[in-house]
Amino acid sequence: MTLMKSLMAGCALTTLASGAAMADPALIYDLGGKFDKSFNEAAYAGATRWVEETGGTYKELEMQSEAQREQALRRLAETGANPIVMTGFAFGDVLNKIAPDYPDTRFAIIDMVVDQPNVQSVVFTEEEGSYLAGVMAGLASQTDIVGFIGGMDIPLIHKFECGYAQGFKATKPEGKVLINYTGTTPAAWNDPVKGGELAKAQISQGADVVYAAAGGTGIGVLQAVADAGKLGVGVDSNQNHLHPGSMLTSMVKRVDNAVYDAFVAGTDMVPGVKVMDLAAGGVDVAVDDANKDLVTPEMQAAIDEARAGIESGAIEVHDYMTDNTCPVQ
Amino acid sequence: MDFATIIQILDSAVRLMTPLLLACLAGLYSERSGVFDIGLEGKMLMAAFTSASVAFVTGSAWLGLLAGIAGSMALSLIHGLASITFRGNQLISGVAINFLASGMTVLLGIKIFGLGGRTPALTDGGRFNEVTLPFADALRDVPFLGPIYSELISGHTILVYVAFALVPLTWWVLFRTRFGLRLRAVGENPASVDTAGVSVTRLRFAAIALAGILCGLAGAYLATGLSAGFVKEMTAGRGFIALAALIFAKWRPWSALFATFLFGLLEAIANRYPNLDLGIVTVPSMFMNALPYILTVIILAGFVGRAIPPRAGGEPYVKER
Numbered sequence: 001m002t003l004m005k006s007l008m009a010g011c012a013l014t015t016l017a018s019g020a021a022m023a024d025p026a027l028i029y030d031l032g033g034k035f036d037k038s039f040n041e042a043a044y045a046g047a048t049r050w051v052e053e054t055g056g057t058y059k060e061l062e063m064q065s066e067a068q069r070e071q072a073l074r075r076l077a078e079t080g081a082n083p084i085v086m087t088g089f090a091f092g093d094v095l096n097k098i099a100p101d102y103p104d105t106r107f108a109i110i111d112m113v114v115d116q117p118n119v120q121s122v123v124f125t126e127e128e129g130s131y132l133a134g135v136m137a138g139l140a141s142q143t144d145i146v147g148f149i150g151g152m153d154i155p156l157i158h159k160f161e162c163g164y165a166q167g168f169k170a171t172k173p174e175g176k177v178l179i180n181y182t183g184t185t186p187a188a189w190n191d192p193v194k195g196g197e198l199a200k201a202q203i204s205q206g207a208d209v210v211y212a213a214a215g216g217t218g219i220g221v222l223q224a225v226a227d228a229g230k231l232g233v234g235v236d237s238n239q240n241h242l243h244p245g246s247m248l249t250s251m252v253k254r255v256d257n258a259v260y261d262a263f264v265a266g267t268d269m270v271p272g273v274k275v276m277d278l279a280a281g282g283v284d285v286a287v288d289d290a291n292k293d294l295v296t297p298e299m300q301a302a303i304d305e306a307r308a309g310i311e312s313g314a315i316e317v318h319d320y321m322t323d324n325t326c327p328v329q
Numbered sequence: 330m331d332f333a334t335i336i337q338i339l340d341s342a343v344r345l346m347t348p349l350l351l352a353c354l355a356g357l358y359s360e361r362s363g364v365f366d367i368g369l370e371g372k373m374l375m376a377a378f379t380s381a382s383v384a385f386v387t388g389s390a391w392l393g394l395l396a397g398i399a400g401s402m403a404l405s406l407i408h409g410l411a412s413i414t415f416r417g418n419q420l421i422s423g424v425a426i427n428f429l430a431s432g433m434t435v436l437l438g439i440k441i442f443g444l445g446g447r448t449p450a451l452t453d454g455g456r457f458n459e460v461t462l463p464f465a466d467a468l469r470d471v472p473f474l475g476p477i478y479s480e481l482i483s484g485h486t487i488l489v490y491v492a493f494a495l496v497p498l499t500w501w502v503l504f505r506t507r508f509g510l511r512l513r514a515v516g517e518n519p520a521s522v523d524t525a526g527v528s529v530t531r532l533r534f535a536a537i538a539l540a541g542i543l544c545g546l547a548g549a550y551l552a553t554g555l556s557a558g559f560v561k562e563m564t565a566g567r568g569f570i571a572l573a574a575l576i577f578a579k580w581r582p583w584s585a586l587f588a589t590f591l592f593g594l595l596e597a598i599a600n601r602y603p604n605l606d607l608g609i610v611t612v613p614s615m616f617m618n619a620l621p622y623i624l625t626v627i628i629l630a631g632f633v634g635r636a637i638p639p640r641a642g643g644e645p646y647v648k649e650r
Binding site: 032033034035036037038040041179180181183184187188190191192193194196197198200201204205216217219220223242 | 341435551560562565566618
């Protein structure tokens with residue numbers, strides 16, 4: 001009898017919960033997968049933080065193939081999930097198509113701008129975080145030559161490169177930045193062997209700090225850099241733990257904050273472009289136990305100065321994607 | 330471009346050509362026996378995954394190497410079963426192997442390590458370290474020959490030397506042994522080999538088993554020699570470049586060495602000079618990376634000596650009744 005009671009109570013609770021579930025937020029991970037130790041995992045961390053703080057529930061979906069995007073979005077929208085957050089620029093076209101079909105649902109897309117009345121586009125000012133990484137590289141470099149290795153040759157990655165070069169040149173005006181891109185196809189994101197060779201080529205040309213903005217390729221870059229006893233700079237999530245002592249820093253994009261904010265705002269999420277910049281805590285350079293010995297007080301002062309300059313507008317970091325050019329080479 | 334730079338580029342070319350050379354020799358054995366193998370990419374990928382996983386768990390690069398060979402061999406046997414025993418289409422079987430490897434490695438990787446398909450980074454024992462040849466340090470200061478010996482020839486992992494040694498060995502096996510004669514014959518005219526009382530099936534299985542071993546070496550070199558761990562899709566098309574090199578080399582071992590060196594050199598130059606300035610024109614690295622394929626098309630079109638594949642290639646052997 002007691003069992004029966006609690007079962008019935010359980011049923012009633014479920015019914016109530018499903019009523020509330022109408023407004024459950026949803027999160028869609030891109031092809032990298034939920035536990036990619038990078039972009040998607042950061043999104044997951046943000047959602048987890050929201051669950052811990054509010055006790056709410058959310059729906060989630062991992063993309064398995066390129067063909068699923070539209071289907072996945074429609075399915076979540078039709079089950080009443082609201083808002084729906086998705087990670088990655090690859091959702092851009094699909095979202096632009098389906099957002100008008102669900103005018104009452106709020107969508108948030110990270111790393112892409114989709115101009116629809118019910119979409120919030122979250123973009124990061126990677127150039128500002130990269131600028132700080134460039135400042136650190138400039139101070140850490142003994143040879144005044146630093147390297148940048150990008151993944152696929154697309155404007156978004158040039159944005160990282162350009163910010164980094166500006167920060168470096170601000171510290172070492174006579175220094176030199178060696179620039180390589182892994183390739184022009186998506187395979188360029190997952191080629192650690194080529195990444196390692198590119199890093200070795202840059203090191204043999206005198207580079208002693210190498211910044212990798214190249215996804216899985218970056219793993220090979222940072223490995224080669226650590227093997228050679230030089231310094232690496234990670235990207236997106238905090239990668240300092242990969243090679244403690246050989247990682248100068250990581251340029252982190254706080255995707256977790258973006259997801260957390262979207263979930264907290266819920267259905268009141270404001271559509272339009274949301275810029276997660278340095279001042280808003282959207283990007284930063286990571287300092288933790290793995291690299292704190294490499295960050296000298298002098299370097300920390302320079303970072304703080306640059307940060308204050310960027311936040312106040314005294315230092316203007318050029319965004320490559322506005323005109324597809326970079327003021328420094 | 331000074332002498333040291335040339336040595337560095339050649340050194341990089343040697344590292345980059347090694348997986349191509351191993352995969353190319355794998356394809357050579359398989360295709361010379363009349364079994365087309367476009368699953369080189371998938372087998373390398375599977376080998377890279379199994380070798381990195383086992384090397385991480387056991388801490389031994391050598392056990393990793395064995396696991397890599399086993400992983401690649403398993404796919405080889407599937408290919409053999411489908412295309413030799415059941416006489417399926419060899420190209421389709423190869424494509425299936427590529428897809429299978431691409432999916433399985435990520436699936437298993439996520440299941441076992443939970444790192445989005447990656448394996449954890451290998452530490453010292455799990456990687457093949459660079460071998461310093463005798464006197465490499467002593468001879469470093471000898472002009473001209475010193476750098477060539479100590480920088481270019483010395484200082485690679487053991488698998489590089491194995492790959493180079495396999496070229497004359499393959500030549501000897503194919504052209505100087507009875508096994509090699511039969512292997513080549515079975516790729517040209519399997520009926521005649523059958524008439525002589527030699528099993529076509531067994532010969533072809535032997536050939537693809539050799540291909541499995543070689544792809545295993547190539548995959549293990551990628552994951553435990555060149556990098557330190559597996560990353561999803563890390564072969565990045567090298568199996569297909571190896572196939573292109575095989576055609577470029579016209580299915581001959583010494584030419585395979587030359588072809589893969591050329592392709593490795595092109596990639597090394599593209600890595601070093603993203604925009605190669607030749608005075609009159611600037612060559613972008615994209616062009617250098619496309620050049621292996623362009624060269625292969627030129628060879629296939631018959632402009633520079635015709636590439637003729639083994640005559641019985643691609644056709645399952647059916648005994649006449």
